[in-house]
Amino acid sequence: MSLVNLSHVCSHLQNASKARLGLTSVPSSNMHLSVLLALQSAGFLSSVTRGGLQPPPLDNLSAYIPEPVTQENISTRRLWLGMKYWDNQPVLSEMKMVSKPTKRIWMGSEGMGRVIRGKGEGEVKGITRPGECVFVSTDKGVLEIRECVERKIGGMLLCRVV
Incomplete structure:
Protein backbone atom coordinates (compact mmCIF):
# COMPACT_ATOMS: atom_id res chain seq x y z
CA MET A 1 0.00 0.00 0.00
CA VAL A 91 -18.47 19.67 -0.74
CA LEU A 92 -14.89 18.40 -0.37
CA SER A 93 -13.01 21.43 0.89
CA GLU A 94 -10.09 19.84 2.73
CA MET A 95 -8.48 16.41 2.50
CA LYS A 96 -5.38 15.55 4.51
CA MET A 97 -3.45 12.40 5.29
CA VAL A 98 -3.50 11.15 8.89
CA SER A 99 -0.92 8.41 8.43
CA LYS A 100 2.22 9.51 6.66
CA PRO A 101 4.49 7.29 4.55
CA THR A 102 7.14 7.50 7.27
CA LYS A 103 4.73 7.21 10.22
CA ARG A 104 1.68 5.00 9.95
CA ILE A 105 -0.95 5.38 12.65
CA TRP A 106 -2.82 2.26 13.73
CA MET A 107 -5.74 2.44 16.13
CA GLY A 108 -8.21 0.10 17.78
CA SER A 109 -11.94 0.67 18.02
CA GLU A 110 -11.67 2.14 21.55
CA GLY A 111 -9.28 4.87 20.39
CA MET A 112 -11.46 5.52 17.35
CA GLY A 113 -14.43 6.00 19.67
CA ARG A 114 -12.55 8.78 21.47
CA VAL A 115 -11.70 10.41 18.12
CA ILE A 116 -15.40 10.34 17.13
CA ARG A 117 -16.40 11.98 20.42
CA GLY A 118 -13.96 14.83 19.70
CA LYS A 119 -11.40 14.03 22.37
CA GLY A 120 -8.51 12.80 20.28
CA GLU A 121 -6.18 9.88 20.77
CA GLY A 122 -2.41 10.31 20.78
CA GLU A 123 -1.41 12.43 17.79
CA VAL A 124 -4.84 12.21 16.16
CA LYS A 125 -7.21 15.12 16.79
CA GLY A 126 -10.85 14.46 17.48
CA ILE A 127 -13.65 15.05 14.99
CA THR A 128 -15.06 18.48 15.77
CA ARG A 129 -16.54 19.87 12.54
CA PRO A 130 -19.88 18.84 11.06
CA GLY A 131 -19.50 16.53 8.08
CA GLU A 132 -15.92 15.62 8.93
CA CYS A 133 -14.93 12.03 8.09
CA VAL A 134 -11.87 9.90 8.76
CA PHE A 135 -11.26 6.89 6.54
CA VAL A 136 -9.60 3.75 7.89
CA SER A 137 -7.94 0.86 6.07
CA THR A 138 -9.14 -2.39 7.68
CA ASP A 139 -9.14 -6.04 6.75
CA LYS A 140 -12.76 -5.48 5.64
CA GLY A 141 -11.72 -2.73 3.20
CA VAL A 142 -11.67 1.05 3.53
CA LEU A 143 -14.35 2.15 6.01
CA GLU A 144 -15.38 5.40 7.66
CA ILE A 145 -14.28 5.65 11.30
CA ARG A 146 -17.86 5.57 12.67
CA GLU A 147 -18.52 2.29 10.87
CA CYS A 148 -15.30 0.84 12.31
CA VAL A 149 -16.46 1.66 15.84
CA GLU A 150 -19.86 0.08 15.17
CA ARG A 151 -18.23 -3.11 13.89
CA LYS A 152 -15.48 -2.97 16.57
CA ILE A 153 -12.71 -3.15 13.96
CA GLY A 154 -9.31 -1.47 14.21
CA GLY A 155 -7.06 -0.42 11.38
CA MET A 156 -4.72 2.16 9.91
CA LEU A 157 -6.04 5.72 9.69
CA LEU A 158 -5.68 6.95 6.12
CA CYS A 159 -7.12 10.43 5.58
CA ARG A 160 -9.37 13.08 7.06
CA VAL A 161 -11.93 14.83 4.85
CA VAL A 162 -14.00 17.95 5.52
Missing part, protein backbone atom coordinates in the same frame (compact mmCIF):
# COMPACT_ATOMS: atom_id res chain seq x y z
CA SER A 2 1.59 3.23 -1.14
CA LEU A 3 0.67 6.15 1.07
CA VAL A 4 2.78 8.45 -1.09
CA ASN A 5 0.45 7.97 -4.05
CA LEU A 6 -2.59 8.36 -1.81
CA SER A 7 -1.22 11.67 -0.49
CA HIS A 8 -0.88 12.84 -4.12
CA VAL A 9 -4.54 11.94 -4.69
CA CYS A 10 -5.54 13.86 -1.53
CA SER A 11 -3.77 17.02 -2.65
CA HIS A 12 -5.11 16.62 -6.21
CA LEU A 13 -8.71 16.38 -5.00
CA GLN A 14 -8.27 19.36 -2.69
CA ASN A 15 -6.83 21.44 -5.54
CA ALA A 16 -9.51 20.26 -8.00
CA SER A 17 -12.29 21.32 -5.64
CA LYS A 18 -10.69 24.74 -5.07
CA ALA A 19 -10.35 25.17 -8.85
CA ARG A 20 -14.07 24.27 -9.23
CA LEU A 21 -13.45 21.41 -11.66
CA GLY A 22 -16.47 19.33 -12.57
CA LEU A 23 -14.49 16.26 -13.61
CA THR A 24 -10.95 15.21 -12.76
CA SER A 25 -8.89 12.03 -12.94
CA VAL A 26 -6.33 10.22 -10.81
CA PRO A 27 -4.19 7.15 -11.57
CA SER A 28 -6.03 3.87 -11.19
CA SER A 29 -5.10 1.47 -8.39
CA ASN A 30 -7.10 -0.78 -6.11
CA MET A 31 -6.34 1.36 -3.06
CA HIS A 32 -7.33 4.59 -4.82
CA LEU A 33 -10.54 2.94 -6.01
CA SER A 34 -11.52 1.76 -2.53
CA VAL A 35 -10.82 5.17 -0.93
CA LEU A 36 -12.65 7.03 -3.70
CA LEU A 37 -15.67 4.73 -3.48
CA ALA A 38 -15.75 5.35 0.28
CA LEU A 39 -15.65 9.11 -0.46
CA GLN A 40 -18.53 8.70 -2.90
CA SER A 41 -20.62 6.74 -0.40
CA ALA A 42 -19.94 9.45 2.21
CA GLY A 43 -21.26 12.06 -0.25
CA PHE A 44 -18.07 13.92 -1.14
CA LEU A 45 -17.95 12.80 -4.81
CA SER A 46 -20.78 12.49 -7.31
CA SER A 47 -19.27 9.72 -9.45
CA VAL A 48 -16.28 7.38 -9.75
CA THR A 49 -15.68 5.84 -13.19
CA ARG A 50 -12.84 3.72 -14.55
CA GLY A 51 -11.51 4.75 -17.93
CA GLY A 52 -8.55 5.60 -20.08
CA LEU A 53 -6.85 8.86 -20.97
CA GLN A 54 -10.03 10.34 -22.47
CA PRO A 55 -12.84 11.33 -20.07
CA PRO A 56 -16.08 9.36 -20.18
CA PRO A 57 -19.09 11.00 -21.86
CA LEU A 58 -20.98 13.12 -19.33
CA ASP A 59 -24.37 12.85 -21.03
CA ASN A 60 -24.79 9.05 -20.68
CA LEU A 61 -22.42 7.96 -17.91
CA SER A 62 -24.50 4.93 -16.89
CA ALA A 63 -24.18 3.36 -20.36
CA TYR A 64 -20.41 4.03 -20.58
CA ILE A 65 -18.35 0.85 -21.01
CA PRO A 66 -14.59 1.38 -20.64
CA GLU A 67 -12.17 -0.38 -22.96
CA PRO A 68 -10.83 -3.68 -21.59
CA VAL A 69 -7.55 -3.62 -19.69
CA THR A 70 -4.60 -5.13 -21.54
CA GLN A 71 -0.86 -5.22 -20.94
CA GLU A 72 -0.42 -2.38 -23.45
CA ASN A 73 -2.86 0.07 -21.82
CA ILE A 74 -2.61 -0.77 -18.12
CA SER A 75 -0.30 2.17 -17.38
CA THR A 76 -2.78 4.63 -18.90
CA ARG A 77 -5.80 3.58 -16.80
CA ARG A 78 -7.43 6.44 -14.88
CA LEU A 79 -10.22 6.88 -12.36
CA TRP A 80 -12.51 9.72 -13.45
CA LEU A 81 -14.16 11.56 -10.56
CA GLY A 82 -17.20 13.81 -10.61
CA MET A 83 -16.72 16.62 -8.10
CA LYS A 84 -19.68 17.75 -6.01
CA TYR A 85 -20.73 21.31 -5.13
CA TRP A 86 -23.49 22.72 -2.90
CA ASP A 87 -24.57 26.38 -2.90
CA ASN A 88 -21.60 27.20 -5.14
CA GLN A 89 -19.19 25.79 -2.53
CA PRO A 90 -17.20 22.55 -2.88
Whole structure:
Protein backbone atom coordinates (compact mmCIF):
# COMPACT_ATOMS: atom_id res chain seq x y z
CA MET A 1 0.00 0.00 0.00
CA SER A 2 1.59 3.23 -1.14
CA LEU A 3 0.67 6.15 1.07
CA VAL A 4 2.78 8.45 -1.09
CA ASN A 5 0.45 7.97 -4.05
CA LEU A 6 -2.59 8.36 -1.81
CA SER A 7 -1.22 11.67 -0.49
CA HIS A 8 -0.88 12.84 -4.12
CA VAL A 9 -4.54 11.94 -4.69
CA CYS A 10 -5.54 13.86 -1.53
CA SER A 11 -3.77 17.02 -2.65
CA HIS A 12 -5.11 16.62 -6.21
CA LEU A 13 -8.71 16.38 -5.00
CA GLN A 14 -8.27 19.36 -2.69
CA ASN A 15 -6.83 21.44 -5.54
CA ALA A 16 -9.51 20.26 -8.00
CA SER A 17 -12.29 21.32 -5.64
CA LYS A 18 -10.69 24.74 -5.07
CA ALA A 19 -10.35 25.17 -8.85
CA ARG A 20 -14.07 24.27 -9.23
CA LEU A 21 -13.45 21.41 -11.66
CA GLY A 22 -16.47 19.33 -12.57
CA LEU A 23 -14.49 16.26 -13.61
CA THR A 24 -10.95 15.21 -12.76
CA SER A 25 -8.89 12.03 -12.94
CA VAL A 26 -6.33 10.22 -10.81
CA PRO A 27 -4.19 7.15 -11.57
CA SER A 28 -6.03 3.87 -11.19
CA SER A 29 -5.10 1.47 -8.39
CA ASN A 30 -7.10 -0.78 -6.11
CA MET A 31 -6.34 1.36 -3.06
CA HIS A 32 -7.33 4.59 -4.82
CA LEU A 33 -10.54 2.94 -6.01
CA SER A 34 -11.52 1.76 -2.53
CA VAL A 35 -10.82 5.17 -0.93
CA LEU A 36 -12.65 7.03 -3.70
CA LEU A 37 -15.67 4.73 -3.48
CA ALA A 38 -15.75 5.35 0.28
CA LEU A 39 -15.65 9.11 -0.46
CA GLN A 40 -18.53 8.70 -2.90
CA SER A 41 -20.62 6.74 -0.40
CA ALA A 42 -19.94 9.45 2.21
CA GLY A 43 -21.26 12.06 -0.25
CA PHE A 44 -18.07 13.92 -1.14
CA LEU A 45 -17.95 12.80 -4.81
CA SER A 46 -20.78 12.49 -7.31
CA SER A 47 -19.27 9.72 -9.45
CA VAL A 48 -16.28 7.38 -9.75
CA THR A 49 -15.68 5.84 -13.19
CA ARG A 50 -12.84 3.72 -14.55
CA GLY A 51 -11.51 4.75 -17.93
CA GLY A 52 -8.55 5.60 -20.08
CA LEU A 53 -6.85 8.86 -20.97
CA GLN A 54 -10.03 10.34 -22.47
CA PRO A 55 -12.84 11.33 -20.07
CA PRO A 56 -16.08 9.36 -20.18
CA PRO A 57 -19.09 11.00 -21.86
CA LEU A 58 -20.98 13.12 -19.33
CA ASP A 59 -24.37 12.85 -21.03
CA ASN A 60 -24.79 9.05 -20.68
CA LEU A 61 -22.42 7.96 -17.91
CA SER A 62 -24.50 4.93 -16.89
CA ALA A 63 -24.18 3.36 -20.36
CA TYR A 64 -20.41 4.03 -20.58
CA ILE A 65 -18.35 0.85 -21.01
CA PRO A 66 -14.59 1.38 -20.64
CA GLU A 67 -12.17 -0.38 -22.96
CA PRO A 68 -10.83 -3.68 -21.59
CA VAL A 69 -7.55 -3.62 -19.69
CA THR A 70 -4.60 -5.13 -21.54
CA GLN A 71 -0.86 -5.22 -20.94
CA GLU A 72 -0.42 -2.38 -23.45
CA ASN A 73 -2.86 0.07 -21.82
CA ILE A 74 -2.61 -0.77 -18.12
CA SER A 75 -0.30 2.17 -17.38
CA THR A 76 -2.78 4.63 -18.90
CA ARG A 77 -5.80 3.58 -16.80
CA ARG A 78 -7.43 6.44 -14.88
CA LEU A 79 -10.22 6.88 -12.36
CA TRP A 80 -12.51 9.72 -13.45
CA LEU A 81 -14.16 11.56 -10.56
CA GLY A 82 -17.20 13.81 -10.61
CA MET A 83 -16.72 16.62 -8.10
CA LYS A 84 -19.68 17.75 -6.01
CA TYR A 85 -20.73 21.31 -5.13
CA TRP A 86 -23.49 22.72 -2.90
CA ASP A 87 -24.57 26.38 -2.90
CA ASN A 88 -21.60 27.20 -5.14
CA GLN A 89 -19.19 25.79 -2.53
CA PRO A 90 -17.20 22.55 -2.88
CA VAL A 91 -18.47 19.67 -0.74
CA LEU A 92 -14.89 18.40 -0.37
CA SER A 93 -13.01 21.43 0.89
CA GLU A 94 -10.09 19.84 2.73
CA MET A 95 -8.48 16.41 2.50
CA LYS A 96 -5.38 15.55 4.51
CA MET A 97 -3.45 12.40 5.29
CA VAL A 98 -3.50 11.15 8.89
CA SER A 99 -0.92 8.41 8.43
CA LYS A 100 2.22 9.51 6.66
CA PRO A 101 4.49 7.29 4.55
CA THR A 102 7.14 7.50 7.27
CA LYS A 103 4.73 7.21 10.22
CA ARG A 104 1.68 5.00 9.95
CA ILE A 105 -0.95 5.38 12.65
CA TRP A 106 -2.82 2.26 13.73
CA MET A 107 -5.74 2.44 16.13
CA GLY A 108 -8.21 0.10 17.78
CA SER A 109 -11.94 0.67 18.02
CA GLU A 110 -11.67 2.14 21.55
CA GLY A 111 -9.28 4.87 20.39
CA MET A 112 -11.46 5.52 17.35
CA GLY A 113 -14.43 6.00 19.67
CA ARG A 114 -12.55 8.78 21.47
CA VAL A 115 -11.70 10.41 18.12
CA ILE A 116 -15.40 10.34 17.13
CA ARG A 117 -16.40 11.98 20.42
CA GLY A 118 -13.96 14.83 19.70
CA LYS A 119 -11.40 14.03 22.37
CA GLY A 120 -8.51 12.80 20.28
CA GLU A 121 -6.18 9.88 20.77
CA GLY A 122 -2.41 10.31 20.78
CA GLU A 123 -1.41 12.43 17.79
CA VAL A 124 -4.84 12.21 16.16
CA LYS A 125 -7.21 15.12 16.79
CA GLY A 126 -10.85 14.46 17.48
CA ILE A 127 -13.65 15.05 14.99
CA THR A 128 -15.06 18.48 15.77
CA ARG A 129 -16.54 19.87 12.54
CA PRO A 130 -19.88 18.84 11.06
CA GLY A 131 -19.50 16.53 8.08
CA GLU A 132 -15.92 15.62 8.93
CA CYS A 133 -14.93 12.03 8.09
CA VAL A 134 -11.87 9.90 8.76
CA PHE A 135 -11.26 6.89 6.54
CA VAL A 136 -9.60 3.75 7.89
CA SER A 137 -7.94 0.86 6.07
CA THR A 138 -9.14 -2.39 7.68
CA ASP A 139 -9.14 -6.04 6.75
CA LYS A 140 -12.76 -5.48 5.64
CA GLY A 141 -11.72 -2.73 3.20
CA VAL A 142 -11.67 1.05 3.53
CA LEU A 143 -14.35 2.15 6.01
CA GLU A 144 -15.38 5.40 7.66
CA ILE A 145 -14.28 5.65 11.30
CA ARG A 146 -17.86 5.57 12.67
CA GLU A 147 -18.52 2.29 10.87
CA CYS A 148 -15.30 0.84 12.31
CA VAL A 149 -16.46 1.66 15.84
CA GLU A 150 -19.86 0.08 15.17
CA ARG A 151 -18.23 -3.11 13.89
CA LYS A 152 -15.48 -2.97 16.57
CA ILE A 153 -12.71 -3.15 13.96
CA GLY A 154 -9.31 -1.47 14.21
CA GLY A 155 -7.06 -0.42 11.38
CA MET A 156 -4.72 2.16 9.91
CA LEU A 157 -6.04 5.72 9.69
CA LEU A 158 -5.68 6.95 6.12
CA CYS A 159 -7.12 10.43 5.58
CA ARG A 160 -9.37 13.08 7.06
CA VAL A 161 -11.93 14.83 4.85
CA VAL A 162 -14.00 17.95 5.52
